[in-house]
Amino acid sequence: MxxxxxxxxxxxxxxxxxxxxxxxxxxxxxPDWTEVTHGRWYRDVYERDxxxxxxxxxxxxxxxxxxxxxxxxxxxxxxxxxxxxxxLARGGVMRAAFRxxxxxxxxxxxxxxxxPWNAVTIGFHQRNGFEITGRTGDGEYLVMEKHxxxxxxx
Numbered sequence: 317m318x319x320x321x322x323x324x325x326x327x328x329x330x331x332x333x334x335x336x337x338x339x340x341x342x343x344x345x346x347p348d349w350t351e352v353t354h355g356r357w358y359r360d361v362y363e364r365d366x367x368x369x370x371x372x373x374x375x376x377x378x379x380x381x382x383x384x385x386x387x388x389x390x391x392x393x394x395x396x397x398x399x400x401x402x403x404l405a406r407g408g409v410m411r412a413a414f415r416x417x418x419x420x421x422x423x424x425x426x427x428x429x430x431x432p433w434n435a436v437t438i439g440f441h442q443r444n445g446f447e448i449t450g451r452t453g454d455g456e457y458l459v460m461e462k463h464x465x466x467x468x469x470x
Contacts, residue, residue, distance in 0.1 A: 319412035321371040324362075324382065328372055329354050331379055335400035342398075342434060370396060373413035381410050385417055392421055394428040397437075411444065415467060424464060429457035443468065 324332065333349045340348065347353075362368050370384040381404075384396040399410050418426060429452060430437050438448070438458065445468050446460040 317407075317409075318376050319409050319416070320374050320377075321383075321413050321416050322374065324358075324370045324372055326355070326358060328379070329358070331372075331400065332382060335382065335398045336396075338400070339398050342431065342437070343396075371413070371417055373410060375404065375409050380404055381413065383410070383414060383417060385421065387421070387423070390423065390425070392418070392423045392426045394418075394426060411440070414444065419465075422465060425461065427459060427461045429459060431456070432458050 329351045333351055333354050336343070336354075337348045340346075362370065367386050367388055368384070369387075371382060372379050373381040373383065378401075380401040381399040382396060383394065383398070386393045386395060394414070397410065397414065426446075427449075428441065428446070430441070432438075432451075438460070441460050441462075442448075444462070445464075445466075446462045448458050449461045450459045451457065452459060
C-alpha cells in the first residue's frame with residue numbers, strides 16, 4: 317500500500333465535485349457543486365491565491381480522497397478533507413496523506429474547524445495530536461489545533 321499526494325489539476329474536477337456533493341453535510345450549507353462552479357473556483361480563487369493548496373490523496377495511484385491547506389501568518393489551516401472512497405475507511409490512507417502534507421509544510425501550528433456533532437472527524441484529529449481549543453466566533457464549529465512537529469505514537 318503506497319499513499320501519495322499530489323496537487324489537484326483541472327481534470328480532477330468530476331471526482332472532486334462528486335466527493336464534495338456526497339459529503340455535503342460535513343461542510344457549510346451551500347448548493348451542490350457542479351463542474352462549472354468548481355472550475356470557476358479553481359480559476360478565480362485557487363490559481364490566484366498562493367495561500368491555497370489542495371491535494372488528491374492516492375492509494376497505489378488510485379485517487380481516493382482530497383485535502384487542502386491554507387497558509388496564513390505562518391499557520392496552516394486544514395480544510396476540505398474528504399475520503400471519497402468509503403471502502404477505504406479506517407485503513408490509514410487519509411492519515412498517511414494528511415501527515416505527508418503537514419510534514420511537507422513543517423509548520424509549528426496547524427488548526428481546523430469541525431462541526432461539534434462530527435465525532436468521527438474529531439476523534440481522527442485527536443489521534444493525530446490535535447486538541448479542541450475553542451469555538452468559532454459564531455459558535456457553529458469547534459476549533460482544533462496542533463502545535464509542534466511530529467506525531468503521537470500510533
